[in-house]
Amino acid sequence: MNHLTPLIHHGYWCECWTQSPTTGDAAVLLASFDTTSAAHAVRWIRVALRTLASVDPDAFAGAWGWLTGGYVADIEALAGTEPCTISIRHKDTHVQWTARPVLFLGLAHRQADNLPACAGKFTPLTAAPVPH
Numbered sequence: 001m002n003h004l005t006p007l008i009h010h011g012y013w014c015e016c017w018t019q020s021p022t023t024g025d026a027a028v029l030l031a032s033f034d035t036t037s038a039a040h041a042v043r044w045i046r047v048a049l050r051t052l053a054s055v056d057p058d059a060f061a062g063a064w065g066w067l068t069g070g071y072v073a074d075i076e077a078l079a080g081t082e083p084c085t086i087s088i089r090h091k092d093t094h095v096q097w098t099a100r101p102v103l104f105l106g107l108a109h110r111q112a113d114n115l116p117a118c119a120g121k122f123t124p125l126t127a128a129p130v131p132h
Contacts, residue, residue, distance in 0.1 A: 010036070011104045012034070015029060015098050016095065018096075038099075048097065
């Protein structure tokens, strides 16, 4: 049986950015995550923040309120189409997580058994291209 999926579907896009003396004035994208659930989006942020907080609990004392219940308001805001941002600063490093509602354009499924036939004809690069 062939299941047709909608071409456009609602979801959430999450990012983790950091800025420190090693990155200069520009923030650097460390990670990104997509999901179809507001709760999963916030859970991704909570896991990362909790991991960092466990290394130096005193430095992240301000984040514990969000980790232990404040996150619920962000799940509700995301479900209501409002973005959320959580930021922490530790010494000279600033880390910011964002989650926002998005519309995904489903061109191809990520699982191999659902990829279009042309996906098998793609040969990934094994090394960086050499500039001419």
